[in-house]
Amino acid sequence: MSNLSQVDQVTSLHKNNELQLLCFRLEKNKDLYAVNVFKIREVVKYKGVLTIVSHENSSLVEGLITIRELTIPLIDMKKWFYYDSKNKGKDLRPYKIQREEDEDDIIMICEFSRWTIGVRIYEADRILNKKWTEMEQSAGVGGNGGNSKLVSRTRYFDGKLVQVVDIEKMLVDVFPWIEEEKNEELNKVSKVKTNKSILLADDSPSVLKTMQIILDKLGVEHNDFINGQKLLDYLFSPNTDIDNIGMIITDLEMPEASGFEVIKQVKNNPGTSHIPIIVNSSMSGSSNEDMARSLNADDFISKSNPIDIERAVKQFIGNQAH
Numbered sequence: 001m002s003n004l005s006q007v008d009q010v011t012s013l014h015k016n017n018e019l020q021l022l023c024f025r026l027e028k029n030k031d032l033y034a035v036n037v038f039k040i041r042e043v044v045k046y047k048g049v050l051t052i053v054s055h056e057n058s059s060l061v062e063g064l065i066t067i068r069e070l071t072i073p074l075i076d077m078k079k080w081f082y083y084d085s086k087n088k089g090k091d092l093r094p095y096k097i098q099r100e101e102d103e104d105d106i107i108m109i110c111e112f113s114r115w116t117i118g119v120r121i122y123e124a125d126r127i128l129n130k131k132w133t134e135m136e137q138s139a140g141v142g143g144n145g146g147n148s149k150l151v152s153r154t155r156y157f158d159g160k161l162v163q164v165v166d167i168e169k170m171l172v173d174v175f176p177w178i179e180e181e182k183n184e185e186l187n188k189v190s191k192v193k194t195n196k197s198i199l200l201a202d203d204s205p206s207v208l209k210t211m212q213i214i215l216d217k218l219g220v221e222h223n224d225f226i227n228g229q230k231l232l233d234y235l236f237s238p239n240t241d242i243d244n245i246g247m248i249i250t251d252l253e254m255p256e257a258s259g260f261e262v263i264k265q266v267k268n269n270p271g272t273s274h275i276p277i278i279v280n281s282s283m284s285g286s287s288n289e290d291m292a293r294s295l296n297a298d299d300f301i302s303k304s305n306p307i308d309i310e311r312a313v314k315q316f317i318g319n320q321a322h
Contacts, residue, residue: 014260014291017132019253021154023125023162024108026078026097032125032162033077034154036253039167039282041111043124045104050074057091060174065118067109073174074107074118080170081149097122110167112282114302117171128162130154135255137203137226138163151203152255168282168303169206182210182306189310191219194317196246198222201231201262202280203254210304211249211280217306218313220246228257232265235272246317247276249301249309252292260295267296276316280304 013019021034022043050063053073060083062074082095097120099105107118138150151166172179198215200222202208208224215222225231228250234240235248248266252259259279266272279292282303292300298316301308 014252014258014295015264017258017261019130019132019135019258021128021130021162021164022108023128023156024121024123025125026081026122028122030122032156032160034128034162034164035108035110035167036164037127039110039112041109041116043106043108046107046118047104057093058089060092062096062120065107067107067118070116072109072116072118074120075170075174076120077165077170078120078122080173083173085173096120112168112171112303115171115175117174119170128154128156132228132255132258132261135164137255148205166204166206168204172206179210182304185306186214186217189214189217189306191217192310192313192318194220194246194313196221196317197244198313198317199225199231199235199245199248200250201225201228201248201254201259202251203227204251207251207280207304211309214304214306214309215313218310220313220317227254228259228262230256231262232257235266236269242271242275245275247278247313249278249280249312252279252281259292263292263295263297278312278316280309 020037022037022040023032023034025032044067046065048065050065052063053061060075060080062076064071065074076096078097079092079095082092084090106121106123108121110117110119135152135154138148138152149166149169150163152164154162156162198220200211202211203226212224223234225234250259250262263277266275266277276298278299278301279297280301280303299312301312
């Protein structure tokens with residue numbers, strides 16, 4: 001799909017507060033899981049070579065595969081479901097996806113702002129169109145030290161449960177150095193002089209945690225919410241002092257009310273339309289940026305990048321006092 005038609009398609013979905021989920025299974029006839037369609041470039045059958053890069057049984061990376069001249073790491077999603085960040089040495093081999101000898105691997109090619117990975121699943125099912133209001137936050141959110149692999153859930157055509165996977169969390173578990181890189185960048189940011197506060201919304205507990213660390217390092221007061229609806233409820237509550245709010249940082253993809261819904265409601269309300277809104281998203285690249293701007297967002301940062309966040313905060317609320 002060309003980038004531009006994708007932008008139009010995503011934009012129209014978001015303007016209607018809708019999303020598309022690709023449903024899949026990790027075992028035959030077992031639970032249904034899902035990932036937002038726009039994080040997936042394609043689903044392929046693969047029978048090619050797997051180049052082993054680590055011989056550790058606890059490794060989440062199965063090896064490297066080459067698809068259309070692109071060499072990418074392959075992760076078995078079922079193994080990741082059994083991975084525990086507190087017990088990194090656990091042997092994950094027994095948990096891999098099982099198939100018949102002669103069957104091809106089924107691999108989802110997932111794209112993030114800077115990474116492309118292959119994710120092994122048992123089978124892809126079908127695409128589900130949903131409204132963000134039909135997405136429920138998963139019970140595990142925030143309550144289990146951010147170790148949950150699932151962010152939200154919804155219902156399949158026949159009413160069966162479909163659980164949405166926190167694919168950003170998977171990326172951080174598989175490539176811990178992404179976090180280490182962030183920590184190095186974190187050391188470079190300096191305090192911002194402001195007495196305004198920031199409202200922050202993201203449905204991934206691991207992202208919220210990273211963002212909290214960055215904003216604390218910048219010395220900025222912030223209120224955090226696990227989805228767009230919770231942020232809007234707070235913002236439009238009679239007890240909230242709007243003058244105290246310097247900016248909003250929001251993810252795009254969230255249950256109940258998406259980031260686009262947040263942008264729309266904030267920008268269409270004369271009492272709040274002056275508040276700068278920064279989109280913090282891992283959906284890849286410029287298409288997303290165009291989309292956020294077409295919906296009147298003020299700026300766009302690639303997912304939780306400390307340097308980006310420092311720049312945006314300084315630009316929009318640095319040296320602002322009441």
